[in-house]
Amino acid sequence: MNASQRRFAMVAGEASGDLLAGRMLDGFHSRWPDVQAIGIGGPQMVARGFQTWWPQEKLAVRGYIEVLRHYPEIASIRRQLKARVLHERPDVFIGVDAPDFNLGLEADLRAAGIRTVHFVCPSIWAWRPGRIENIRAAADHVLCIFPFEPELLASHGVAGSYVGHPLAQVIPMEPDxxxxxxxxxxxxxxxxxxxxxxxxxxxxxxxxxxxxxxxxxxxxxxxxxxxxxxxxxxxxxxxxxxxxxxxxxxxxxxxxxxxxxxxxxxxxxxxxxxxxxxxxxxxxxxxxxxxxxxxxxxxxxxxxxxxxxxxxxxxxxxxxxxxxxxxxxxxxxxxxxxxxxxxxxxxxxxxxxxxxxxxxxxxxxxxxxxxxxxxxxxxxx
Missing domain, CATH: 3.40.50.2000 (Glycogen Phosphorylase B;)
Known part of the structure; x- marks a missing residue:
């Protein structure tokens, strides 16, 4: 495959993730003009040529009790998505935020030989520190939006890069x-x-x-x-x-x-x-x-x-x-x-x-x- 014809699978499970992934896709299109991106995304991603397989809103559920209510449908989507990604064999799978959905999926795909990246370090510094084990199993690399996160991840044996926060580039320093x-x-x-x-x-x-x-x-x-x-x-x-x-x-x-x-x-x-x-x-x-x-x-x-x-x-x-x-x-x-x-x-x-x-x-x-x-x-x- 020509280097410009990279194929990436991505999942952004909610509006904020769609915004982050949209900015990421801008960088991909500049680096690999013929890149193809597939998976689950929202309007920002679709506007950049992303092919979404399910409506993003299907994953936009928050809270333990609320997730339990929607669990059968979400679990079914993840099973189908995993099978489809394994069939497509993209160059990289990128889970954008939505760690409860993406980390387990990334771990399965990584075990099957697909490179995996997680965009937005889960806030292990704020709550659920035990999640670091899940991150280590799931991601070949973590893209971090806060400057202190790569060092924290490295201390646990996880590779990461600080990429800044996409919103800081989109939002003007002096809004009108x-x-x-x-x-x-x-x-x-x-x-x-x-x-x-x-x-x-x-x-x-x-x-x-x-x-x-x-x-x-x-x-x-x-x-x-x-x-x-x-x-x-x-x-x-x-x-x-x-x-x-x-x-x-x-x-x-x-x-x-x-x-x-x-x-x-x-x-x-x-x-x-x-x-x-x-x-x-x-x-x-x-x-x-x-x-x-x-x-x-x-x-x-x-x-x-x-x-x-x-x-x-x-x-x-x-x-x-x-x-x-x-x-x-x-x-x-x-x-x-x-x-x-x-x-x-x-x-x-x-x-x-x-x-x-x-x-x-x-x-x-x-x-x-x-x-x-x-x-x-x-x-x-």
Whole structure:
């Protein structure tokens, strides 16, 4: 096979992974112009010529209890996917995040002689340290998005490369708030609160009602606030019903996708814990991080947590630079109060902007090229 005709299998199980994999594919196309990429991915990957075998949403399930509910279908997809990848024999299999799905699959494929790479080091530094054994069995190489991770992996006998965080390259160092508002049809005169309850259906159902109740309370205190809620096309009807049930019909700008424009446009965001919190930090926006999930899932996660922080901005800054209101603490009253506090504290916002700018500079690397460099080394090994 000609070197430019590389064939890679990839699995990105959710929206954040789709974004990461999309940037990786940019690097692949530059290095190997005729590259073919197959597996499971989302719209960012498909836009770059990726051939997806199942809808990405099938894997976008979070939490122990929720996964149990969908386990038979997910397990069936993994079995079929494994058989298909073994038949196709790609040059490399790349699991993008989604470790609960990908690590076991990678281990099986690696044992069958297929080179494997895992993109995004599982957060063994935050919780579930025992997962390092799974990583060692699964991956020939790990692509790391935080600078301290390769050394940590090396101490456990796992090869890794720091490739920067793809989002740091995509998001401008100085986002244009006025331009983003113009694109979204928002006023430049009134503050904008972005509501980001998550990209999974389970998150929308558990978190959005609290966010919307908080938004209603905020509007009572500050009736001029502009409320914006971006969501995936597949969830927009459900989100619209929730807005109506919260008594906010006509008061929330419901946006299909375009979460980056929403973050650029806002003054503050009420946001679910996850990759989106890092996106908000790179947009230099103050935030209140919240999360709510099935109670049993929450109790299980508490036993595995290694750090006092849940949100990525706080973990990376090693400090509670933004509030975290998790589970029972995430009451509509507390969420509203903490969100409005940012709008009334310009000095605090200025300090936070400086912290987030320094973080952005640390994470900014040529990720597409560095990913391609690492994959090339794996191919040569």
């Amino acid at each position: 708030r006025a331009a983003a508002r113009a694109k979204l049809g928002l006023s430049t005169q009134a503050p904008v609160v972005a509501l980001l309850p998550g990209s999974r259906r389970s998150e929308l159902r558990y978190i959005a009602p609290r966010f919307l109740d908080a938004a209603r309370l905020m509007r009572k205190t500050e009736p001029h606030l502009q409320l914006v809620l971006p969501t995936l096309p597949t969830l927009i009807d459900e989100a619209r019903q929730m807005i109506g049930a919260a008594g906010l019909e006509g008061q929330v700008h419901l946006i299909e996708g375009r979460s980056h424009e929403v973050l650029a446009a806002c003054d503050v965001t009420l946001i679910a814990s996850g990759t989106a919190t890092l996106e908000a930090a790179l947009f230099k926006r103050p935030m209140v991080i919240a999360y709510n999930m099935n109670y049993l899932t929450w109790r299980l996660m508490l036993t595995k947590q290694l750090q006092p922080w849940v949100g990525l901005p706080n973990i990376l800054c090693r400090d509670f630079v933004v509030p975290e209101l998790i589970q029972n603490e995430a009451t509509p009253e507390a969420l509203a109060r903490s969100t409005l506090d940012w709008l009334r504290s310009p000095a605090k916002v200025s300090n936070l902007t400086q912290r987030f700018t320094a973080l952005h500079e640390e994470l900014l690397r040529d990720t597409p090229t560095l990913c391609a460099d690492a994959i090339e080394k794996v191919l040569a090994s």
